[in-house]
Amino acid sequence: xxQFFRQHSQVLVMxxxxxxxxxxxxxxxxxxxxxxxxxLRSRDLWPDMLFGFIITLVWSDMTPxxxxxxxxxxxxxxxxxxxxxxxxMETARMQPLSSxxxxxxxxxVLSFIPIVASGEPLISIQKTISxxxxxxxxxxYVLYSFRRQGWVFFRHLxxxxxxxxxxxxxxxxxxxxxxxxxxxxxxxxxxxxxGLAIFxxxxxMLFTALIKIxxxxxxxxxxxxxxxxxxxxxxxxxxxxxxxxxFMFVLFYQFFSIxxxxxxxxxxxxxxxxxxxxxNLAAVLTAVGLKDxxxxxxxxxxxxxxFAWNFAWQKINEGGYFLLGGGFGNDEYIMRQNYPxxxxxxxxxxxxxxYLTMWFNTGIVGVLVFFRSYFLIxxxxxxxxxFAFAIMFSSMFSVMYESWLTGSLNPFTIILLIIxxxxxxxxxxxxxxxxxERRLEMEEGGAGAGDEAVEQVVPQLILPAR
Numbered sequence: 164x165x166q167f168f169r170q171h172s173q174v175l176v177m178x179x180x181x182x183x184x185x186x187x188x189x190x191x192x193x194x195x196x197x198x199x200x201x202x203l204r205s206r207d208l209w210p211d212m213l214f215g216f217i218i219t220l221v222w223s224d225m226t227p228x229x230x231x232x233x234x235x236x237x238x239x240x241x242x243x244x245x246x247x248x249x250x251x252m253e254t255a256r257m258q259p260l261s262s263x264x265x266x267x268x269x270x271x272v273l274s275f276i277p278i279v280a281s282g283e284p285l286i287s288i289q290k291t292i293s294x295x296x297x298x299x300x301x302x303x304y305v306l307y308s309f310r311r312q313g314w315v316f317f318r319h320l321x322x323x324x325x326x327x328x329x330x331x332x333x334x335x336x337x338x339x340x341x342x343x344x345x346x347x348x349x350x351x352x353x354x355x356x357x358g359l360a361i362f363x364x365x366x367x368m369l370f371t372a373l374i375k376i377x378x379x380x381x382x383x384x385x386x387x388x389x390x391x392x393x394x395x396x397x398x399x400x401x402x403x404x405x406x407x408x409x410f411m412f413v414l415f416y417q418f419f420s421i422x423x424x425x426x427x428x429x430x431x432x433x434x435x436x437x438x439x440x441x442x443n444l445a446a447v448l449t450a451v452g453l454k455d456x457x458x459x460x461x462x463x464x465x466x467x468x469x470f471a472w473n474f475a476w477q478k479i480n481e482g483g484y485f486l487l488g489g490g491f492g493n494d495e496y497i498m499r500q501n502y503p504x505x506x507x508x509x510x511x512x513x514x515x516x517x518y519l520t521m522w523f524n525t526g527i528v529g530v531l532v533f534f535r536s537y538f539l540i541x542x543x544x545x546x547x548x549x550f551a552f553a554i555m556f557s558s559m560f561s562v563m564y565e566s567w568l569t570g571s572l573n574p575f576t577i578i579l580l581i582i583x584x585x586x587x588x589x590x591x592x593x594x595x596x597x598x599x600e601r602r603l604e605m606e607e608g609g610a611g612a613g614d615e616a617v618e619q620v621v622p623q624l625i626l627p628a629r
Contacts, residue, residue, distance in 0.1 A: 281490035360402030
């Protein structure tokens with residue numbers, strides 16, 4: 164832990180500076196953020212650039228009631244632009260590049276076509292480019308940071324996430340209580356409790372993937388502590404969807420590790436069981452005493468989601484968006500135009516479904532092309548990490564109730580991309596085999612290359628068991 168604070172003290176100080184700038188001189192954030200990234204790059208602090216990006220995206224999701232932090236919602240674009248510029252300037256040193264963007268390339272090419280039908284073409288172009296840049300930048304920054312620091316990078320990434328989450332507990336002491344809690348549910352830095360829950364759910368999968376690939380990354384007590392923090396916030400958020408998605412992952416993780424076939428059969432059985440139980444879910448929760456926690460009254464009302472889904476489906480067909488959509492941001496444009504009507508019907512927010520949101524934006528063609536790439540990426544991952552399908556199926560359940568998968572600069576998609584990078588890039592998921600290959604190459608290379616030389620070539624790759 165002390166090593167983490169010593170090694171990343173510069174970015175931690177910068178984060179405090181960003182917060183102060185946001186509160187007392189918010190317009191300066193447009194200059195401070197990119198300048199900070201360039202400073203970190205000048206000192207070769209690649210992991211810190213990624214950590215800073217994560218906290219910026221988290222702050223951008225903060226409730227609009229916290230007025231000073233509204234600036235982060237637009238200032239984050241400066242951050243991704245600078246990260247992208249650095250990547251394009253440093254492409255040669257980051258070879259070989261991650262293969263993730265290539266898999267999704269057909270979708271990104273296709274996503275530019277519907278912009279011609281967009282009601283806000285400039286915003287649509289901006290969102291499309293930022294979404295593509297995220298898939299280019301994040302996997303390559305993760306991969307390059309791993310090459311430079313080995314597993315220490317992932318260890319510090321997890322610690323950073325935990326520190327971020329725990330720091331939310333101090334919020335009631337320096338800010339308004341209503342900015343931190345909603346009806347007794349914690350939302351912390353996030354716009355709503357569901358956002359914090361999604362973040363915890365995704366990081367639970369990331370942490371599990373990391374310790375599965377490298378069992379010595381954390382000690383037993385460190386694993387217990389990390390899981391305790393993630394589960395605590397998951398429960399405190401009171402999000403039914405994220406709790407169910409987390410349960411699905413934990414359950415399927417065990418079976419997919421044994422056999423993909425058994426895991427798939429279990430997934431089908433689970434889906435059938437959920438459908439069977441959902442009709443009587445309110446009665447079941449009331450009977451077991453969980454009526455208040457799971458907010459049974461919102462289950463019976465559908466939480467407004469079912470109404471939003473029906474409304475979105477109607478607009479997709481009426482607006483001519485069925486085949487190719489209306490470009491990124493089209494869902495927000497249509498829903499915003501009809502917000503008074505939606506609010507009168509008890510719905511607050513967007514579509515709350517990534518599939519329908521993507522359909523709104525890129526049509527059925529875009530949905531099929533995107534999830535073709537999604538399946539391919541996890542199919543590749545499953546060859547090296549048998550639990551990959553557990554991540555895929557649980558995430559596909561999560562995005563059925565929230566639209567986070569279609570958002571570029573939110574604090575959720577970036578974590579999913581880090582997970583995908585971990586389980587698909589051979590340098591990471593097959594690190595033992597790669598380390599052994601490099602060891603043999605050095606030994607065969609002669610010149611008396613021994614263990615000391617190998618340790619210099621593979622720095623901090625194998626962490627000692629604790």
